[in-house]
Amino acid sequence: MTQLPHFEGPLCPVPLRHDEKIVMGHGSGGRMTHDLIQNIFLPHLAGSNQPGGGNDYAGAGLPEPANLSGRLAVSTDSHIVKPLFFPGGDIGRLAVCGTVNDVSMSGAVPLYLTAGFILEEGLPIATLTQVLESMQRSAAEAGIQVIAGDTKVVEKGAADGLFINTAGIGWIPAGRAIGGELARPGDAVLVSGNLGDHGIAVLAARGELGFETAVLSDVAPLNGLIQAVLAAAPQVHVLRDPTRGGLATTLNEIALQSQVNITIEEKSIPVQPAVRAACEMLGFDPLYIANEGRLIVIVPSAAAGAALQAMRAHPYGRDAVQIGEVRAEPVRRVLLHTTIGGHRILDMLAGEMLPRIC
Amino acid sequence: MTQLPHFEGPLCPVPLRHDEKIVMGHGSGGRMTHDLIQNIFLPHLAGSNQPGGGNDYAGAGLPEPANLSGRLAVSTDSHIVKPLFFPGGDIGRLAVCGTVNDVSMSGAVPLYLTAGFILEEGLPIATLTQVLESMQRSAAEAGIQVIAGDTKVVEKGAADGLFINTAGIGWIPAGRAIGGELARPGDAVLVSGNLGDHGIAVLAARGELGFETAVLSDVAPLNGLIQAVLAAAPQVHVLRDPTRGGLATTLNEIALQSQVNITIEEKSIPVQPAVRAACEMLGFDPLYIANEGRLIVIVPSAAAGAALQAMRAHPYGRDAVQIGEVRAEPVRRVLLHTTIGGHRILDMLAGEMLPRIC
Numbered sequence: 001m002t003q004l005p006h007f008e009g010p011l012c013p014v015p016l017r018h019d020e021k022i023v024m025g026h027g028s029g030g031r032m033t034h035d036l037i038q039n040i041f042l043p044h045l046a047g048s049n050q051p052g053g054g055n056d057y058a059g060a061g062l063p064e065p066a067n068l069s070g071r072l073a074v075s076t077d078s079h080i081v082k083p084l085f086f087p088g089g090d091i092g093r094l095a096v097c098g099t100v101n102d103v104s105m106s107g108a109v110p111l112y113l114t115a116g117f118i119l120e121e122g123l124p125i126a127t128l129t130q131v132l133e134s135m136q137r138s139a140a141e142a143g144i145q146v147i148a149g150d151t152k153v154v155e156k157g158a159a160d161g162l163f164i165n166t167a168g169i170g171w172i173p174a175g176r177a178i179g180g181e182l183a184r185p186g187d188a189v190l191v192s193g194n195l196g197d198h199g200i201a202v203l204a205a206r207g208e209l210g211f212e213t214a215v216l217s218d219v220a221p222l223n224g225l226i227q228a229v230l231a232a233a234p235q236v237h238v239l240r241d242p243t244r245g246g247l248a249t250t251l252n253e254i255a256l257q258s259q260v261n262i263t264i265e266e267k268s269i270p271v272q273p274a275v276r277a278a279c280e281m282l283g284f285d286p287l288y289i290a291n292e293g294r295l296i297v298i299v300p301s302a303a304a305g306a307a308l309q310a311m312r313a314h315p316y317g318r319d320a321v322q323i324g325e326v327r328a329e330p331v332r333r334v335l336l337h338t339t340i341g342g343h344r345i346l347d348m349l350a351g352e353m354l355p356r357i358c
Numbered sequence: 359m360t361q362l363p364h365f366e367g368p369l370c371p372v373p374l375r376h377d378e379k380i381v382m383g384h385g386s387g388g389r390m391t392h393d394l395i396q397n398i399f400l401p402h403l404a405g406s407n408q409p410g411g412g413n414d415y416a417g418a419g420l421p422e423p424a425n426l427s428g429r430l431a432v433s434t435d436s437h438i439v440k441p442l443f444f445p446g447g448d449i450g451r452l453a454v455c456g457t458v459n460d461v462s463m464s465g466a467v468p469l470y471l472t473a474g475f476i477l478e479e480g481l482p483i484a485t486l487t488q489v490l491e492s493m494q495r496s497a498a499e500a501g502i503q504v505i506a507g508d509t510k511v512v513e514k515g516a517a518d519g520l521f522i523n524t525a526g527i528g529w530i531p532a533g534r535a536i537g538g539e540l541a542r543p544g545d546a547v548l549v550s551g552n553l554g555d556h557g558i559a560v561l562a563a564r565g566e567l568g569f570e571t572a573v574l575s576d577v578a579p580l581n582g583l584i585q586a587v588l589a590a591a592p593q594v595h596v597l598r599d600p601t602r603g604g605l606a607t608t609l610n611e612i613a614l615q616s617q618v619n620i621t622i623e624e625k626s627i628p629v630q631p632a633v634r635a636a637c638e639m640l641g642f643d644p645l646y647i648a649n650e651g652r653l654i655v656i657v658p659s660a661a662a663g664a665a666l667q668a669m670r671a672h673p674y675g676r677d678a679v680q681i682g683e684v685r686a687e688p689v690r691r692v693l694l695h696t697t698i699g700g701h702r703i704l705d706m707l708a709g710e711m712l713p714r715i716c
Contacts, residue, residue: 024713025708025709027602027713028602028603028709028711028712028713029601029602029603029607029648029707030602030607030646030706030708030709030711031705031706031708031709032708032709033602033603034611034706056460056463056598056599058431058432058433072470073416074416074470074472074505074506075414075416075472076473076474076506076507076508076523076525077474077508078474078475078476078508078509078510078523079510080476080510080512080516080517102414105414112430112432114433114434114525115434116435116436116474116523116525117436118436118438118476118521118523147432148432148433148434148525149434150434150435150436150523151436152436152437152438153713154438154518154713154714155714157515158438158517158518159438159516159517159518159521160512160516160517163476163517165434165436165474165508165523165525167434167474167506167525169430169432240414241414243387244385244386244387244388244391245386245387245388245391249387253392288388290387347389348388348389348392349386349387349388349389350383350388350389350390351386351388351390353386353388354386355382355385355386355511355513356512356513
């Protein structure tokens with residue numbers, strides 16, 4: 001290592017071929033890392049700035065928020081979904097949408113994304129490229145810039161193919177107050193579409209269903225849908241995406257944060273027949289299955305109609321419905337009013353149901 | 359899963375014991391995740407805000423940058439160091455310092471950190487707690503708030519114990535211009551202390567040295583040192599920490615970004631005897647070994663004395679020295695003026711040297 005090869009002329013990285021695989025040297029921080037970043041990462045993720053522009057931070061290209069009025073919203077999410085590709089999406093789209101959505105649930109406009117990659121030695125460059133192309137498309141759709149990145153490589157067997165962490169930064173306009181603690185008795189509870197599609201699509205891709213299904217993941221960036229809802233119904237109290245733990249767990253979190261009761265109507269909850277069938281065969285409850293492109297909106301009932309109309313006019317909210325309402329009692333409880341007229345307490349997901357779902 | 363246990367009364371998580379281990383359910387997003395966050399993560403990382411405060415984003419507690427003048431600096435880093443604990447540090451301190459330092463290299467004041475954890479099933483809760491305590495201490499030392507977090511769990515064998523991604527957000531005061539592209543002929547090149555300590559400490563912890571050594575990692579948050587330097591020498595052109603790839607690779611990146619030559623004096627480069635001895639036995643060059651708490655400062659030579667004085671007055675810069683200078687030619691090259699009077703071209707690290715070093 002003391003005798004390093006001499007490169008004549010300007011530094012000219014050797015193009016990486018798509019039939020190559022990731023090796024440990026790609027994580028060294030030296031020339032191979034430099035080449036991987038120049039040839040594979042930047043062409044896909046640098047639609048905006050070059051992440052870092054050669055520095056280990058991004059900054060110069062960012063606008064001065066002093067020109068804006070409001071405050072920052074920040075979120076992070078690691079993505080470990082297995083397999084990397086599934087019907088309707090992949091880990092790249094998930095990594096962009098997951099964080100775009102978390103930031104957006106504050107009512108913020110998501111602006112910037114960072115992406116940290118942990119690559120397993122042996123990962124085909126073609127697979128990485130496919131994931132990056134998907135990230136690029138999703139980021140373009142969401143209108144967000146990837147402004148900083150990082151790549152690490154671990155030995156074969158020390159990680160499962162590819163993990164992606166994203167962190168997102170958004171801007172909450174001044175005066176906007178949206179949060180899980182703001183649900184109030186009398187509010188309507190809306191959901192943007194069918195529940196459980198993402199979880200069942202990933203299970204199917206793993207071959208764990210034991211039968212064929214045509215369910216596609218719902219993974220999608222929800223910031224456009226949210227801006228449409230807020231334009232029509234600025235009184236919105238809570239926005240939340242029912243990801244891990246599903247609708248039931250998410251509503252429990254809100255009931256706990258807001259110190260309210262949430263009662264939902266079983267017959268109103270949209271679940272597509274293929275997902276219902278898969279859940280029945282596997283003994284799952286679709287209310288606990290993860291979604292990656294569904295939105296819960298809790299809004300004063302007077303504005304529920306306007307919110308629903310705006311949701312239905314958006315491609316990601318076409319099947320929006322009201323599924324229930326916020327009540328004062330019994331506090332911190334989520335109740336399901338069943339189709340046969342009874343009530344069931346819906347608790348949080350207790351343990352593990354579907355691992356590696358996002 | 360359709361019949362969930364009923365919890366009487368208010369939700370009261372059962373305290374996790376430190377002799378327990380991580381299981382897949384801790385990543386479910388349901389009650390076990392909730393309990394892990396409430397019992398283990400929040401007590402350590404919520405010195406400031408509760409990350410997210412129950413929401414999937416942080417926002418409410420952040421000040422309005424509209425009151426500040428300047429722009430954002432953003433960076434991200436994934437940490438995969440092996441082993442998790444090493445002399446002088448651990449993955450938690452590394453995860454905080456690595457991102458604090460990357461953000462600070464823009465001249466920014468680092469403000470907020472996000473932390474994403476990927477846990478391997480079977481990880482002892484006691485190990486996780488120890489890492490979180492270290493993160494807490496390091497964040498307090500750096501004066502940075504952890505404002506958002508995420509936890510995922512993968513099956514035993516699908517990740518190597520614990521990976522941590524951090525993303526950092528800082529604020530660059532108006533008028534500050536510091537970057538790898540700003541080195542100019544005539545500038546002095548300073549370094550804050552001994553090189554190679556971190557890499558050798560991690561190798562020793564792995565038992566890969568084949569002999570005992572007392573070298574401690576230099577891992578440290580450099581934002582305090584940097585603010586001291588900038589107060590004494592606001593003319594600084596470049597700040598950079600020589601992490602993966604070491605001093606040689608970092609100086610090559612700067613020479614390339616700034617289109618300059620950097621010439622350094624071998625006899626001026628500080629390497630402690632134990633690191634030099636370890637490198638000689640292993641055939642490594644300390645100039646390519648990773649550091650995690652060292653700072654390169656490139657500053658007009660007229661201000662070099664003031665910068666050095668400020669560095670030496672700070673605990674993390676006591677051994678600061680000038681190691682070379684920026685020249686016009688030969689452009690994009692780093693030259694080492696050797697102790698015997700010759701010149702050697704120092705190239706970037708070519709491939710892999712020390713994997714999993716950060």
